[in-house]
Amino acid sequence: MKKRLVVLTGAGISAESGLKTFRGADGLWEGYNIMDVATPEAWSKDPVLVQQFYNERRAQVLKAEPNDAHRQLVALEEYFDVHIITQNIDDLHERAGSTKITHLHGVITYGQSSKDSNLIYKLNTNEIKMGQLCELGSQLRPHVVWFGEPVPMIENAATICEQADVFMVVGTSLAVYPAAGLIDFVPSEVSKYIIDPIIPPVRNYKNLIKVEASATDGIEKIFKELIADA
Known part of the structure; x- marks a missing residue:
């Protein structure tokens, strides 16, 4: 064995x-304050910004080898x-x-339900669109564990x-x-x-x-x- x-x-x-590494010396990730894009509060405040941020990260991941x-x-x-x-x-x-x-x-190439984190979906594109819903009718979000979760x-x-x-x-x-x-x-x-x-x-x-x-x-x-x- x-x-x-x-x-x-x-x-x-x-x-x-x-x-890019998650924690830069300046406390930013790709020019964004982590608290503005990687917390449940950020998602509640500005889901469009958070979605855009992870769509950009997902595109980078898919290009990387x-x-x-x-x-x-x-x-x-x-x-x-x-x-x-x-x-x-x-x-x-x-x-x-x-x-x-x-x-x-989590894995950025998946999305998850905003209502039930156990509902996870493999993505076949590099973006999750606003209005793209899970089977419960809630907005899909990135399958990523945010600070505070x-x-x-x-x-x-x-x-x-x-x-x-x-x-x-x-x-x-x-x-x-x-x-x-x-x-x-x-x-x-x-x-x-x-x-x-x-x-x-x-x-x-x-x-x-x-x-x-x-x-x-x-x-x-x-x-x-x-x-x-x-």
Whole structure:
């Protein structure tokens, strides 16, 4: 039986595909204040603006291509039972070929009901139009978890982390909770790799290996070491 490799990915892995990271140094995302486009209050106040913002992001995602970091995670499936937990709302892991992916914050290529978040629809265009309704008659909104909303997949993700034989964090500042707390569910004896150009501040976890590098370079650096541990 293959060992379970659990990988928590963040915006840094998608940045190498040309997608802007969620948290810029100026607190803006693509020139927008996050609170104006990524909260339930923003949707209530100006749904047209929010819809336009995510339509633009969706178009960017659909133009982007998976990069070598995504592909290296796919290659690791030959040696490990790889489970990816991603904070990203793009579908680049899927398009690269990874088979077990948990999206914590939704997937932008889907829409969801404004009335019932369990009603989710695959989109076949890059935009959701105002007036485009779910089966309950409510406006479709992006299938994205906004600030102030529950993260429905977090318990499932925590269970996956509890069962990790190897754990890797790639391209995340570990600043957004509850996702940032998933490392606390990983057994203490498990090797924990953190890959990022700027290693985020973390507690002094046992068996912690810090790799200061981009997602692609970092995974490449430890690829042989990982395989040796498979």
